[in-house]
Amino acid sequence: MRLLWLALGGVALFAGIVGVVLPVVPTTPFVILAAFAFSKSSPRLHAYLTDHPRFGPMIADWRAHGAIAPRYKAMAVSMMLVALLISVALSVPPRLLLIQALCMGGAAAFVLSRPNGPRRTAGK
Known part of the structure; x- marks a missing residue:
């Protein structure tokens, strides 16, 4: 099960990164999904995302308030x-x-x- 969560997190993070470059792909939902999946599979990758200067604040807002800026x-x-x-x-x-x-x-x-x-x- 851990590998499935890890794979989902990787795919979601890739989609989120694509969304930074391509304006047609949304970034925020994919990064939030990646953080959730990594929380189930990889503490190291989860910490990387939550501490990231660009992605960390959107994850924190979602967790604390269910918010999107x-x-x-x-x-x-x-x-x-x-x-x-x-x-x-x-x-x-x-x-x-x-x-x-x-x-x-x-x-x-x-x-x-x-x-x-x-x-x-x-x-x-």
Whole structure:
């Protein structure tokens, strides 16, 4: 079971890193999933993620408050919209567009329904 959690964490972290580079792939949910999977399989990788300067704060906000920072919410929803618009431009069949829109709409609703988290001062 440990190897399955480790594999899931690795795949999720890879997807999250891809999301840093490619704006169509969301980063935050994949990094949170990777942290969860690594907490079940690898204390060393879990500590690496939670202490990471870029990924650590989003994991901490999620754990403490179930929160996603407004900046990450805006990025996630914007990229979902861009992906949908690309599908329209590529003439994806209407049935697939509907499925894509419903899935992305549900994901966007979930992301937007999360609290913003605590306010940080400029030094933090």
